[in-house]
Amino acid sequence: MTAAPSHDLDLALARKVLDAQPFSRLLGARITAFGEGGATLELDIREELRQQHGFVHGGVLSYAADNALTFAAGTALGGAVLTAGFSIQYVRPAVGVTLIARAEVVHAGRRQAVTRCDLLTLNTEGAETLCAVAQGTVLAANG
Template identity: 80%
Template sequence: MGFDLATARKVLDSQPFSRLLGARITAFGDGAAVLELDIRDELLQQNGFLHGGVLAYAADNALTFAGGSALGPAVLTGGFSIQYVRPATGTTLIARATVVHGGRRQAVCRCDLFAVDGEGAETLCAVAQGTVLTAP
């Protein structure tokens, strides 16, 4: 079985935490991945914004799936950094990740995270960069 969108969705569904958050992969392949989740009350912090930990989760998983689309399914996050640009509010979080540079055993990836409002307008809320490694 190749590592395609259907397989990526099965991998995501095998992660209990991803199921808890209701995350879904909407695009996958060619060094890119898109992860989405609905913004709901249980995921907010005290000021009504999406919790930074949820943004970090989305960046981590999107980066790793993008890297996996280039390196194969047996990958792990080597590390990442995230910069919060503005508070995330709206109905949906979209994390779009791409491979910036790929090798045989690692890929450097970037992820832009957008909050989507009820009309479908996207607002950049965070930017992340990380390294994805093939699993030992």
């Protein structure tokens, strides 16, 4: 992982930024780790977040990947960042009680960062299962 210093950003500020996003509040997302080139976003899996087969909807997984990728990049580029694009590969249906999106900076320059994210579900026994992987490019919005 290659990342620059976190620009005096911390977990408390990351939580404020996430809480300023109405869609994140609607989903009940929370940041549980932030700094040193990484970020973790979690949300409780509720009935409203499932598709017709009972799995977490792919749109919810994409949301979690997008936000985690961007927050991770923010640790390297500073707080003003925007997703330039990302891809996601679904590897198995997402079932469990909690969705976890763990992202890290793979490489960061002055104006952009490449980030990757593992999306996992947590079951009632505390076991994690990988359900998707994502990779993205995030740009510094101020530069």
